[in-house]
Structure formats: structure tokens, C-alpha cells
Amino acid sequence: MDALPPNWTKYTTDDGKDYYHNAVTNTTQWERPAMPTRAADAVYNPSLDELDLGSTSAKNTSATVGAGLSFDEKLSLGSTAMTNLDGTTSNDMAPLRDGSGKTGSSSSSTGGGLFGTLLPNLFCFDITYLQTHFDVSSEDVTRRIKAALIPQKEATPESVMDFKTKPDFWGPFWICTTAVVFLAATGNFAQSFWSEHDVDTDWELVSLSACMLYGALVGVPLLTQILLYFAGEGVEVNLRQLICVYGYSFISLLPASVLMVLLPSSFLQWVIALVGCGLSCVFIRNHLWNDIAVDTPKIRYGLIALLFGAHGLIYFIYRTHFFSSHLVS
Numbered sequence: 645m646d647a648l649p650p651n652w653t654k655y656t657t658d659d660g661k662d663y664y665h666n667a668v669t670n671t672t673q674w675e676r677p678a679m680p681t682r683a684a685d686a687v688y689n690p691s692l693d694e695l696d697l698g699s700t701s702a703k704n705t706s707a708t709v710g711a712g713l714s715f716d717e718k719l720s721l722g723s724t725a726m727t728n729l730d731g732t733t734s735n736d737m738a739p740l741r742d743g744s745g746k747t748g749s750s751s752s753s754t755g756g757g758l759f760g761t762l763l764p765n766l767f768c769f770d771i772t773y774l775q776t777h778f779d780v781s782s783e784d785v786t787r788r789i790k791a792a793l794i795p796q797k798e799a800t801p802e803s804v805m806d807f808k809t810k811p812d813f814w815g816p817f818w819i820c821t822t823a824v825v826f827l828a829a830t831g832n833f834a835q836s837f838w839s840e841h842d843v844d845t846d847w848e849l850v851s852l853s854a855c856m857l858y859g860a861l862v863g864v865p866l867l868t869q870i871l872l873y874f875a876g877e878g879v880e881v882n883l884r885q886l887i888c889v890y891g892y893s894f895i896s897l898l899p900a901s902v903l904m905v906l907l908p909s910s911f912l913q914w915v916i917a918l919v920g921c922g923l924s925c926v927f928i929r930n931h932l933w934n935d936i937a938v939d940t941p942k943i944r945y946g947l948i949a950l951l952f953g954a955h956g957l958i959y960f961i962y963r964t965h966f967f968s969s970h971l972v973s
Contacts, residue, residue, distance in 0.1 A: 785812075820857040820891060
């Protein structure tokens with residue numbers, strides 16, 4: 645007699661008809677309960693279409709015998725690859741191993757060097773990779789511009805991590821591009837407004853502004869990264885973060901250039917230049933000082949002086965060359 649599922653009991657009526665009762669669920673039924681099916685008992689039954697696909701694949705496999713390896717050769721090749729997993733045999737296609745037995749490639753030996761550090765940052769021609777550095781919202785750009793324009797004694801940890809974890813190139817590029825236009829335009833406007841004679845537009849100011857700003861945007865962070873490498877100091881700052889912070893620091897040039905052309909006083913122009921340069925330096929110091937945590941104080945102060953000095957040189961050239969040297973008497 646077949647056994648019943650758990651918790652089920654068979655009963656018989658007076659007229660000899662069987663019925664079943666479950667004491668746990670308090671269920672009574674006439675039909676005989678079926679045994680529960682376990683998940684392990686499930687059997688996969690392929691359809692006819694799948695069987696046809698398998699036979700087609702087998703035909704394709706056998707068809708390649710004349711063009712290359714036979715089916716048996718493929719099996720032997722697979723077994724060789726499996727044997728390599730436990731190290732019992734060798735294979736020319738196995739990855740290279742160093743003296744410690746770790747797998748690697750010839751390119752990994754230079755991964756920690758200067759080129760391994762800088763080349764991934766410089767030669768990033770992959771569109772998808774570049775898109776990540778321009779994928780920034782207007783709220784992010786506005787927040788970072790405010791951080792660069794409004795001086796603070798110490799930057800908030802959230803602001804520092806914002807530049808460190810998600811640096812963007814969109815803001816620095818357009819800030820420098822706008823600053824090139826502002827510096828060249830205000831320089832030419834000052835020559836025309838303050839001169840007693842007609843003055844032609846000096847297009848050389850455009851190229852000079854572009855060389856100064858774009859050169860500083862890329863050259864100064866790159867030089868800083870190279871100096872950190874040769875100093876042998878392990879720091880947490882990277883080239884993308886340096887370019888992002890340094891690019892946003894140029895935002896002070898925009899209001900400074902407008903104020904300098906509106907105020908003809910030489911003393912006030914120097915004051916505006918010093919204030920604008922100071923705002924940029926405070927912003928750079930707040931967002932890079934802790935990351936350039938080198939063990940040698942001289943190197944740390946030297947790198948900060950390099951970042952500050954480039955800004956000071958730009959403001960000095962702008963004040964002396966754009967407003968004084970080209971004025972027509």
C-alpha cells in the first residue's frame with residue numbers, strides 16, 4: 645500500500661468510501677493526496693527545437709575538421725588547459741610568472757613607474773573614458789565655482805572629497821576658455837578707452853592669454869605630479885584631481901578682469917590683482933594641502949609654491965603687459 649504524505653490520514657465511511665484528512669491544516673478531501681515533489685527530482689527535458697540546435701552545432705563542429713583542429717584535438721587542447729590549473733604541465737599560452745610565482749604580463753612591470761602613473765591620465769582617447777570627466781551637472785559646477793570664489797579658512801570635508809572622488813574637466817575647460825576671452829577683451833578695451841589715439845585690436849593678447857591659461861591648466865599639475873614621483877613620496881592626489889582643482893581656481897580672473905578695466909587707478913588695479921590671486925591660492929591650499937601630505941616639508945611647501953607662483957605670474961603679466969606696456973601714448 646502506498647504511503648501517504650506527512651500529516652495525512654486515511655478514513656473510511658460507513659458505506660466503504662475512502663476520504664483523507666490533514667490534522668495540521670485541518671483539511672478533508674475525497675481525493676488521495678499526492679506526494680510533494682522535491683526540487684532535486686526536477687528533470688530538464690529539452691524541446692525538439694533545442695535538440696535540432698544541438699545537432700546543428702555538432703555538424704558545425706565536425707565541419708571544421710578539415711579547416712583546422714579535429715574534434716579529438718580540441719578535446720586534448722582543453723585537457724591541457726585544465727592540466728595547467730594544477731601546475732602539472734606547461735603550456736606556451738600560459739601567462740608569464742615572476743620569481744614569486746605570481747602571474748602577470750610584461751606590461752605590468754612598468755605599471756608602478758612614472759609612465760604607468762601618467763600615461764593612463766594623459767593618453768585617454770577613449771570616448772567613454774573622457775565622457776566620465778565631462779558628465780557633470782550644472783549644480784555640481786555651480787557648487788564648485790562658489791567654493792572657488794568664496795574664501796574659507798578651511799574647506800569642508802565634503803567639498804574636498806567632491807573634487808577628489810569625481811573630478812571633472814568640463815568646468816576647468818570652459819572657465820579657462822572664458823578667461824581667455826575676458827583677459828584679451830579687457831586688455832584691448834583698456835587700450836582703446838584710455839588712449840587718446842585710435843588703437844587697433846591687438847590679437848596677440850588672445851594667443852598670449854590662451855598660452856598662459858591652457859599651459860598652466862595642464863603644465864603645472866603635470867609638473868607637480870612628476871615632481872611628486874621623483875621625490876619618492878606616496879601621496880593620494882592624482883593628475884585629474886590636480887587639473888580639476890587648478891582649473892576652477894582660475895574663476896577669480898573673470899571678476900578681477902572686469903573690475904580692473906573699470907577702475908583706471910593703478911593702485912586699485914594692483915589691489916584687485918592681489919585679491920584675485922589670493923582667492924585662487926586659498927582655494928588651492930584648502931583642497932590640495934592635505935592630499936599633498938609628503939613627509940618632507942620642503943617638498944610640500946615647494947609644490948604649493950609652484951601652484952601659487954603660476955597664478956601670481958599670470959596676474960602679474962596681465963596687470964603689467966595687458967594694461968601698461970601696450971598703452972599708446
